[in-house]
Amino acid sequence: MESNLTLYRIFNSVAATGNISRSSKELFISQPAVSKAVQTLEDNLKMTLFIRSSRGVRLTEEGALLYEYTKSAFDTLSEGESTLLRMKELGIGHLRIGVSNTLCKYILLPYLKDFIKKYPHIKITIECQSTYKTLELLGQNKIDIGLIGRPANLKGMDFYEIQKIEDIFVSTQAYLDNLNQQLSKSHRRKPAISPEDTLDIISNSNVLLLDEKNITRLYVEDYFTRNNIKTNQLLEVSSMDLLIEFAKIGLGISCVIKEFVQDELTSKELIELPLNPPLEKRAVGFSYCKDAFLSQAVKHFIDFYKERSLR
Template sequence: MIFLESNLTLYRIFNSVAGTGNISRSSKELFISQPAVSKAIQTLEENLHMTLFIRSSRGVRLTEEGALLYEYTKSAFDTLKQGELTLFQMQELGIGHLRIGVSTTLCKYILLPYLKDFVKCYPHIKITIECQSTYKTLELLSQNKIDIGLIGKPDNLKGMDFYEVQQIEDIFVSTETYLNNLSLQLSKNTNNKASFDTKSATEILRNSNVMLLDEKNITRLYVEDYFTRNNIKTNQLLEVSSMDLLIEFAKIGLGISCVIKEFVQEELKSKELIELSLNPPLKKRAVGFAYSKEAFLPQSLKHFISFYKERCSS
């Protein structure tokens, strides 16, 4: 390859001389001597086996071949210059791209408040949100297809840095009407008139329409593990794709939904939804940001990590 014989320095000198049309001006522009400039041009011409400049007392003029080569070198060096400028802007202004993986639920209730304030501080950073389950987010992180993920902390975080931002508690909720009707039905079957709050959670869950997230969700696995450890069995199960739907289905009295307590505070306060008392209760879980320990951390990700750590500590 001819290019391998002619290093980038020769093309840089050629590009300068072609642009200025004068060896003396190029010498000053490049901070090298005129003989060095002339020698570089001569070497490049010898490597390419063609004349690139016509010399005269007024300076130099491109040959047809030289003019064609200059079109390419000018484009190449302009591109490099633009690349340097872009890098400088990224460093000075925080320009960059941040790819975040998160479930729909955590995106709505936890991530969005962070992003709202983050984009105010770093408006030049482009943000892409990939919505999927925690397990899919961890898979994309391991493949370096996203930069960071907001996840419920899994049992195994091998190769990942995890920073907790919040604790969440899983609870079962329904309307008071649904629970009272269920209690009346149970009382008819057992000739034992009692309200729902005097019946065991196990009995209520076994006889009600229980609504859970689909099987690919880490919350579903966490709840099923709780059921197994406490010997709780359900006869009627409805799988729902999102936390928002679980909340809405519970509010219309379709059954008992497993939801995150922190996300239904208003409904609990107004008693639109009633929390089912579990004994023992589901243990709280950690939610936080995770990223690969081995991945390269772009400047945009460093900004985001510093941002949420500072926000959590304040």
């Protein structure tokens, strides 16, 4: 564009008012400056845009055509400014959150329920995938916030812990009784399960774990390696919900998150197997790139979860 936006803005004002004096007052610049700007634009375009007279100015055919475009452009800009102000006043915006299916169901949904009540105009997009994929999308600025288990290396990420989770092994009492009968053919096992029994049970059971692309799976396998635990039969499952359901039907021993099976443990539908040493609790929280641009919607959500965690 050979002529800058200021020249078109002055042209648009003169065309709308039909008078250089009124345009000067509207734009808060001198009449000579207005006249010079119009002349400069005409020189740049190499055509006459106005016919001057003692009563003011009127558009030429070329000027009228150009005015159709400048009026549309400046009306669009004005509408854009109004929309931005309305977004700011009403809290309108777009928030993109990355999270695993498990954390989405058990942790994120309660946050979103209260957040939406406070900011009903914010559009929310949920990307459900593994923590590793969430971290990748954060690094590519394809999502704004990630709800993740704290990784070993945050690599330029801000992480705000909201709770701890504990990984445990569970099964039905019927499955344990049946396994106990098989393992005690040579000697009778004690009714109560000790941590030492658990290691023996895991080594001789169907062990159900999340698939290899999950950060929880790597955490558990690291525990197995450090404690020299061998598994006889390993079954991979794609979600925490399936791990819980398969354990409840007696398919084997599932590694699940304790906070998500409290009802089943209380009713004794599932039995927790004691571990020594236990799996250390892990931190779960919201994360975002420190150098990323934070929209108003993202800032609202950050303030929201920090405020909620203090209650």
